[in-house]
Amino acid sequence: MTAKALSTAQANIKIALWQVEADSITSDELYVWLVDSGLPYEVTIRLHEIVTYTKKIAGKVFAIGKIVLIKIIEFVKAHPFLVTGLSIGAVVGAAVAALITSIPILGQLLAPVAAGLGIAITITGAVIGHRMDKRFSGVGDDIYEIAREFFKLFVDIINVFLGKVITA
Numbered sequence: 081m082t083a084k085a086l087s088t089a090q091a092n093i094k095i096a097l098w099q100v101e102a103d104s105i106t107s108d109e110l111y112v113w114l115v116d117s118g119l120p121y122e123v124t125i126r127l128h129e130i131v132t133y134t135k136k137i138a139g140k141v142f143a144i145g146k147i148v149l150i151k152i153i154e155f156v157k158a159h160p161f162l163v164t165g166l167s168i169g170a171v172v173g174a175a176v177a178a179l180i181t182s183i184p185i186l187g188q189l190l191a192p193v194a195a196g197l198g199i200a201i202t203i204t205g206a207v208i209g210h211r212m213d214k215r216f217s218g219v220g221d222d223i224y225e226i227a228r229e230f231f232k233l234f235v236d237i238i239n240v241f242l243g244k245v246i247t248a
Contacts, residue, residue: 099140099143105146105150110149111128127149130148130149132145159209162206162209165210166205169203169204172205173197173202177197
């Protein structure tokens with residue numbers, strides 16, 4: 081895959097189009113999407129802070145933070161399995177590396193191997209997710225909706241039982 085270098089004029093047009101897209105989406109709409117996506121509150125706040133970053137380019141102010149956040153959201157929507165596979169792979173890889181390095185005496189000697197193994201597991205998760213994105217296009221949205229509804233139901237059930245236990 082080779083990327084052709086953009087000329088200055090092409091780059092200016094591209095960033096101008098991205099700015100128009102950023103102007104068409106309000107900060108509130110981005111915040112609502114972040115909240116609705118089920119991210120933890122702290123992550124939502126940090127990502128939403130990115131929206132405020134601007135940069136002056138060729139005498140014009142561009143909402144660089146907003147553009148970056150929109151592009152991240154577009155990538156996550158386009159590749160849900162890749163993002164999920166990468167996340168799961170990173171967690172499993174970190175856990176395996178931590179377990180290996182926690183072995184007394186040998187753990188410190190095996191630390192480079194553990195780090196390599198953790199990275200390999202993370203990459204494997206990303207590759208598996210990418211292949212699933214290619215095979216099951218559109219299924220990611222369905223799985224996301226199902227999981228979201230299930231966990232909403234689960235939270236409601238827990239709240240009902242905890243409410244009954246606490247008040248009883």
